[in-house]
Amino acid sequence: MTAPASNPTELTEHHTTVTDPLTRPLLAELTYEYSTRYEKPVDLDREYPPEEFGPPGGAFLLLLSIGPLPFEKDLSAGHHLETPTP
Template sequence: MTHDAATPPAATETIETRQVEVRDPAAAPLLAGLHLEYHTRYGPNDELGRYPDAEFAPPGGSFLILVERGVTVAGGAFRRYDAVTAELKRIWTHSGHRRRGLGLLVVRALEEEAARRGYRRVHLTTGPRQPEAAGLYLRAGYRPLHDLSVPVETLDHLIFEKDLPAGGGRDAGQDVWAPEVQDA
């Protein structure tokens, strides 16, 4: 596990980062927490059903969790957005473990993995009723692509993007994984 200046090592020294499949039992607390969060803030919705689980699996995606003393405390995922861009999704921190820098740790781990896979940029959206998420992405160096002159509550989504450091993975000009087209 790596630490940066924005994440004090003492806050994360007992945290294990695991890459898992979406249906791994250790991911269940993350998915249940997100379901509750989305329904509490936005009412009934199917946000967690928008993408097939396979989109968060290698080679184009990743799903990771942070585990502390056997308990899933945070996690997130990315999926292929386009040939050079990963899209962050499912960023979550257990309500009892917030304000410890775990969200930033998740974002950094996902960025590192995306760079290793050859992605050069990260894209993400969050809802207007998630100011904590918007603050996290700004602290992590993401550029807002939504109109900052418009009141946030009038927007459907807040859109952010960040370039990843060069040399994280495959050749710079190489396309990141793309699904094969099957003949019908």
């Protein structure tokens, strides 16, 4: 049996749009991921227009954490999580 975490992470839902300043870190990390994985420049606004993530056919949801996430230590040290390639 696993003991409960001493500092549990609290997540809150934030319904928003891709133009919200809170999305900048996420979009910057996605740009880095796509650019390095596919070895070409990526323009997320052109490839995935903001309109696709809004009503009536879409939504944009951020999960915001209060407290450390299990992988946060690696990211704060400047390490990016590696995704295995098929």
